[in-house]
Amino acid sequence: MARIETPKRIRGTQDIFGEEQRRFARVVDAFEYVRRLYCFQRVEVPIFESTAVFARSLGETTDVVSKEMYSFEDRGGDSLTLRPEFTAGIARAYLTEGWQQYAPLKLVTHGPVFRYERPQKGRYRQFHQIDAEIIGAPEAAADIELLVFADQLLRELKISDGVTLQLNTLGDAETRDAWRAALVTHFEQHEGDLSQDSKDRLTRNPLRILDSKDPKDRPIADAAPDIDSYLTSEAGGFFESVAKGLDAAGVAWTRNSRLVRGLDYYRHTAFEFVTDRLGAQGTVLAGGRYDGLIGSLGGPETPGIGWAAGIERLAMLLDEPDAENFEVAVVPDRAEFEERAIGIVAQLRRAGISCDLAFRGNAKRRTELAIKRNAGAILFLRDENEPSGDLYLKYLGNDIEGVRDIAARVQTALGVSNLYSGTR
Numbered sequence: 001m002a003r004i005e006t007p008k009r010i011r012g013t014q015d016i017f018g019e020e021q022r023r024f025a026r027v028v029d030a031f032e033y034v035r036r037l038y039c040f041q042r043v044e045v046p047i048f049e050s051t052a053v054f055a056r057s058l059g060e061t062t063d064v065v066s067k068e069m070y071s072f073e074d075r076g077g078d079s080l081t082l083r084p085e086f087t088a089g090i091a092r093a094y095l096t097e098g099w100q101q102y103a104p105l106k107l108v109t110h111g112p113v114f115r116y117e118r119p120q121k122g123r124y125r126q127f128h129q130i131d132a133e134i135i136g137a138p139e140a141a142a143d144i145e146l147l148v149f150a151d152q153l154l155r156e157l158k159i160s161d162g163v164t165l166q167l168n169t170l171g172d173a174e175t176r177d178a179w180r181a182a183l184v185t186h187f188e189q190h191e192g193d194l195s196q197d198s199k200d201r202l203t204r205n206p207l208r209i210l211d212s213k214d215p216k217d218r219p220i221a222d223a224a225p226d227i228d229s230y231l232t233s234e235a236g237g238f239f240e241s242v243a244k245g246l247d248a249a250g251v252a253w254t255r256n257s258r259l260v261r262g263l264d265y266y267r268h269t270a271f272e273f274v275t276d277r278l279g280a281q282g283t284v285l286a287g288g289r290y291d292g293l294i295g296s297l298g299g300p301e302t303p304g305i306g307w308a309a310g311i312e313r314l315a316m317l318l319d320e321p322d323a324e325n326f327e328v329a330v331v332p333d334r335a336e337f338e339e340r341a342i343g344i345v346a347q348l349r350r351a352g353i354s355c356d357l358a359f360r361g362n363a364k365r366r367t368e369l370a371i372k373r374n375a376g377a378i379l380f381l382r383d384e385n386e387p388s389g390d391l392y393l394k395y396l397g398n399d400i401e402g403v404r405d406i407a408a409r410v411q412t413a414l415g416v417s418n419l420y421s422g423t424r
């Protein structure tokens with residue numbers, strides 16, 4: 001008989017389990033907690049969109065669109081793409097679902113995104129992002145709120161030490177055009193010394209040369225003209241308001257005049273939270289203002305600003321999370337008490353007490369298992385004629401908060417008046 005080959009996990013995807021999953025969950029929980037503090041509304045959007053949604057909004061020449069998208073034709077012959085990021089799909093929804101009526105809108109979401117790139121540590125083909133957007137607000141106050149939100153999230157996760165907020169402005173359309181022309185002139189003068197990638201970028205996306213990591217490009221990029229001398233007074237004033245707001249909120253930042261974002265739709269504020277703890281994958285959270293995006297999707301010109309962060313990269317920075325534990329393990333002393341045990345765990349769980357009853361094993365085995373799995377206490381079910389009663393609660397460890405009040409809660413949940421208990 002032919003052997004059946006076990007299917008393989010697809011390269012660049014992950015099965016997230018155990019400690020890794022607990023880290024992941026902590027990022028998502030902290031994000032949910034902070035977004036409520038900032039009054040952002042949660043949305044869910046599709047995992048796939050028409051390819052045009054991403055191609056038009058991200059720009060045909062960007063890395064993501066030119067080589068990283070998972071695009072396919074569905075059975076109806078439509079070209080679809082697995083989302084490589086959230087912003088474009090949210091902007092599409094804003095237009096097609098009439099969300100304009102709620103503007104300005106503060107939104108968050110999280111979930112899987114897909115990019116066909118070379119997998120390595122901190123870089124996957126299916127990875128996960130948390131994402132925050134404000135649509136319909138041209139005010140610097142929106143930029144500030146979004147950045148303070150990001151900063152608080154990193155503090156909440158206790159990873160803000162060693163993470164720097166790098167801030168730049170890409171100016172308004174007028175600024176950007178003038179600066180772009182000056183950059184092209186500068187890079188053309190040194191074209192012969194640029195890396196091949198940067199030569200290609202020269203016509204397609206000259207701003208990207210600025211943040212090239214190729215050592216050949218660095219001296220030329222470092223000598224390139226700053227945006228500052230091209231900033232219109234309006235764009236300069238806007239940047240100053242953002243900077244002052246961050247100072248007022250107590251969020252530290254540094255100017256990085258070489259910071260440009262990979263996608264074409266950005267205007268004004270661009271930022272990255274960067275750490276030196278993740279090697280080449282040092283950007284943990286990044287975003288900017290995208291006032292050009294909704295217009296490029298055929299909608300009315302609408303300002304927007306947002307950020308996204310890789311959940312995996314945040315998770316890697318976390319301290320080791322506590323092992324998961326629970327409050328009460330129920331252990332019947334004898335096989336005849338099995339049904340009583342089922343009744344009791346149901347009662348405890350309905351009363352909001354986390355508890356577990358092992359599927360098999362005698363009392364000794366189940367006790368060992370309860371200890372191994374970090375139960376806060378064991379509730380033994382015993383003979384009715386035991387002098388100290390047919391229930392006995394034994395405390396284990398002190399890793400569960402409020403282990404002392406557990407006896408009272410178990411007593412209330414089971415409606416018994418005097419529960420015997422003790423320590424190990």
Ligand code: ATP
Pocket residue numbers: 085115117122123124125127128129262281283284285286287308309310311312313
């Ligand atoms: P990079 O320069 O690392 O490729 P990027 O500019 O492509 O990042 P964004 O498009 O800004 O990244 O995405 C926001 C965040 O998503 C990044 O800061 C990073 O934390 C995360 N991220 C991006 N690509 C990947 C990936 N392939 N695997 C895991 N996380 C990723």
Ligand code: MG
Pocket residue numbers: 063
């Ligand atoms: Mg990338």
